[in-house]
Amino acid sequence: MDKYDSLKLGNQLCFPLYAAGKEIVKKYHPYLAEYDLTYTQYITLMVLWETDNISVKELGNRLLLDSGTLTPLLKSMEKKGFVTRKRSEEDERVVFVCLTDEGRALRDRLLHIPEQMGRCVCLSREEAGQLYMLLGKLLNGLSQDER
Amino acid sequence: MDKYDSLKLGNQLCFPLYAAGKEIVKKYHPYLAEYDLTYTQYITLMVLWETDNISVKELGNRLLLDSGTLTPLLKSMEKKGFVTRKRSEEDERVVFVCLTDEGRALRDRLLHIPEQMGRCVCLSREEAGQLYMLLGKLLNGLSQDER
DNA sequence: TTCAATTAGATTGTACACAATTTAATTGCG
DNA sequence: CGCAATTAAATTGTGTACAATCTAATTGAA
Numbered sequence A, B: 001m002d003k004y005d006s007l008k009l010g011n012q013l014c015f016p017l018y019a020a021g022k023e024i025v026k027k028y029h030p031y032l033a034e035y036d037l038t039y040t041q042y043i044t045l046m047v048l049w050e051t052d053n054i055s056v057k058e059l060g061n062r063l064l065l066d067s068g069t070l071t072p073l074l075k076s077m078e079k080k081g082f083v084t085r086k087r088s089e090e091d092e093r094v095v096f097v098c099l100t101d102e103g104r105a106l107r108d109r110l111l112h113i114p115e116q117m118g119r120c121v122c123l124s125r126e127e128a129g130q131l132y133m134l135l136g137k138l139l140n141g142l143s144q145d146e147r
Numbered sequence C: 001t002t003c004a005a006t007t008a009g010a011t012t013g014t015a016c017a018c019a020a021t022t023t024a025a026t027t028g029c030g
Numbered sequence D: 001c002g003c004a005a006t007t008a009a010a011t012t013g014t015g016t017a018c019a020a021t022c023t024a025a026t027t028g029a030a
Helices: A014-033 A039-050 A056-063 A067-079 A101-109 A113-118 A125-144 B014-033 B039-050 B056-063 B067-079 B101-109 B113-118 B125-144
Strands: A083-087 A095-099 B083-087 B095-099
Touching: A014 A039, A014 A113, A014 B014, A014 B039, A014 B125, A039 A056, A039 A067, A039 A095, A039 A101, A039 B014, A056 A067, A056 A095, A067 A083, A095 A101, A125 B014, A125 B125, B014 B039, B014 B113, B039 B056, B039 B067, B039 B095, B039 B101, B056 B067, B056 B095, B067 B083, B095 B101
Parallel strands: none
Antiparallel strands: A083 A095, B083 B095
């Protein structure tokens, strides 16, 4: 027990969070690369499958990403033919994102991925639930005191 | 309950992991920027404070980062005067990283950061412990079937 | 011993991720 | 109304992050 204990990597909660986030996203790579998708593009599709014709702003709220990340991401997905982008007519500041038929069709083709990823996660159902709950609580707390 | 439930963002364990990792690292930014440090540089210092004169390889093992990330990172930290890099004489393939006096001195100057970050995490001590344990288990499992 | 295989770092190319700034459109207060 | 403040995207610049490849050094089996 010394005065520097708080600066030891092994005593940080942040490091395993950072590392686990990175490592699990990495696990998706081989599965998603087959479909010319990245993880960020994959979760973008998830939002669109549930809510098509969504603004970039709202997409950013759901994914916790800003326009600096989303603008080039969406342009790349547009080039691949998965989405279209169209400026709103009521409010010219807003850009709506829509799925193409090909983007919609991916939903069926990617259905096997959650199952395959689930096998990489060596946690019981209860542990996974616990983890999910704690992460939600943490995320909620982090955004509470947003400046 | 429909066939696409497994592809809903809200049913993913990975998304909150990815998001929480990102968001908590973001919280460090204002504290670390004062010292011209990034989060990755900060955790690199943590390893060096505990184990000075370490190879790039071993540093990568501890931080779960590869040479593609570490090489430019260490060069930048060298330019700022926090570390030095020296090729091993016994094995010319290996590069050792050492703290400079300035890098060592940062340990005292950054001692307030873990405490300030702790206040951003709205979890009880038990919950934080639970989370830490579950993340460790998850990370351990992810690296089990490394190919 | 010798050379094929392995290893450690470095390099290249791609893709985020975000802070900070910019631009253009809209809103709302006086 | 008129214009300052706000808002949504886009842009710019910096810093990871990693797959894939490359280079040079070392190792180990025939």
